[in-house]
Amino acid sequence: MENAGPARRSILVVAAALIDPEGRVLVQQRAPGKSLAGLWEFPGGKAEPGESPEEALVRELDEELGIAIDAAALSPVAFSTATDDALSLVLLLFASRVWRGVPRPFDAAALRWCAIDALRRLPMPPADVPLIDPLAPWLSAT
Numbered sequence: 263m264e265n266a267g268p269a270r271r272s273i274l275v276v277a278a279a280l281i282d283p284e285g286r287v288l289v290q291q292r293a294p295g296k297s298l299a300g301l302w303e304f305p306g307g308k309a310e311p312g313e314s315p316e317e318a319l320v321r322e323l324d325e326e327l328g329i330a331i332d333a334a335a336l337s338p339v340a341f342s343t344a345t346d347d348a349l350s351l352v353l354l355l356f357a358s359r360v361w362r363g364v365p366r367p368f369d370a371a372a373l374r375w376c377a378i379d380a381l382r383r384l385p386m387p388p389a390d391v392p393l394i395d396p397l398a399p400w401l402s403a404t
């Protein structure tokens with residue numbers, strides 16, 4: 263079988279499920295002009311070469327939301343993959359209930375706190391959909 267690998271770019275994306283005291287998770291809407299514009303995603307982004315996943319997520323949450331979080335507060339929840347001709351994406355989802363500061367949308371069009379039912383109804387990137395079920399036990403029902 264032919265090897266499709268070399269034509270593709272590989273990226274590691276790290277994302278956070280930040281959970282508030284009511285058991286809701288924070289999602290952000292991708293800004294106009296970006297890829298996947300208008301879809302709702304977990305805050306995070308691409309890991310840079312040499313960064314650990316946790317280091318990358320601490321940096322992204324500072325840049326995108328202006329919050330401070332300890333790497334030790336990040337609990338692995340699930341991963342997902344999305345592959346096409348050009349790209350092999352691996353998405354790691356971490357959860358945390360503890361951070362410092364109030365999230366603000368420095369990178370996104372909007373922020374929203376969602377219970378599980380609302381999360382299931384949001385349009386999300388394809389790689390996010392398989393993460394919803396593993397995240398459900400962390401969230402409140404309504």
Ligand SMILES: Nc1nc2c([nH]c(=O)n2[C@H]2C[C@H](O)[C@@H](COP(=O)(O)OP(=O)(O)OP(=O)(O)O)O2)c(=O)[nH]1
Pocket residue numbers: 275276277296297298303304305306307308344353387388389390
């Ligand atoms: N942060 C985040 N990114 C996600 C999620 N699901 C998902 O497919 N992605 C994709 C969208 C982007 O292609 C990539 C994250 O890139 P990024 O946030 O660092 O950078 P970006 O939007 O400027 O990148 P780009 O896609 O416009 O090139 O991962 C998610 O839940 N959170």
